[in-house]
Amino acid sequence: MNARTPAPGGLALVQDLVNTLDVESGVDSLDTDAGRSAFGLAPGDVAAARELRESLRAACLAHAGHPPHRPVRDLTALLAAGPLVVRVEDGTGVASLAPADASALTARVAAAIAEGVADGAWQRLKACEATDCLWAYYDRSPGGRGRWCDMGVCGSRAKMRAYRARKSAPKRGG
Template sequence: MERGRDEGWDRDGLWLKPAPGPLSLVQGFVNTRNVMHGYDLLEDVEGAGTWLDERGLMNGDVPLTEESRTRLVEFREGLRGLLLVHNGGRVEGSVEVLNELAEDALLRLSFDGEGTPGLLAAGSGNASSGVIARLLAVSVGASSEGTWRRLKACRNEGCLWAFYDGSRNRSGSWCTMAVCGSRAKMRAYRQRKS
């Protein structure tokens, strides 16, 4: 099986509950690390560069270095921590890591044809700052649209997959009830019976 395509996972890191519009790019970025299946599409410079380039996140003039790749992995895990917070969890240090990495991300204000303001990446001297700027711009846009807090990380610590909670009351906890939700229910049932 090809990495990223087994068990219903598609190559963009979306599975069953994809986020709408550009927010799916942030979801896919977080899902470049698949905890349950044990792979990481950002584990080396070549793989990271391929994934980023296929999604138009790389500036062809700025090469991806090991240092940039490491920063992107830190950013990804910081985002995952925030998505756990969206799901009622608590992850120490995520906000601090994201704030530190965002310092180098250059963003500019831009208006669309209808006069709606938005943030765009303004370019960067290194690959990681440019990617981070683009993903931050998407996150800010999603926040203003009310979709950001619906992007969550699965509560199953053996999964942590990013999913979009489309439930009316925003109470979704699991990437899928068929796997992670049922496992949690079985654990709770066994604990009650013992």
């Protein structure tokens, strides 16, 4: 559904995780072996991954100026379970935050968000405002005001609904 390019750097992991659920069809790729293995998850890790996914989706909705789609756990509390360490490259002295446990999804997500905050990309990872979509997309629009994952699908549907509502509304004054 998403015709836009992937998020930069580690935020692609966050985007991919949020997009494991197709809200419109109800298909959740975390229900499959391939979907779980893409994130290094065992079947017992799926409930926690879904909780993280929906809290991330709520953050992406907030980036686009929308309320959460449903009540979710506090993202800060969830990310606290994924400790980070500061890594300094020998010879260059370049420092970065990295997951303390590279196999832990929560820690990898926390590191990706930290990277996105540092380079200013985190706020541009948004969720589509269409309630039957909620797909995560990276807003590359110049003003950072994108509203839909795909203007040709969700944007067109929203504009058509608004047009029909205007046309069917009773005319004032005349």
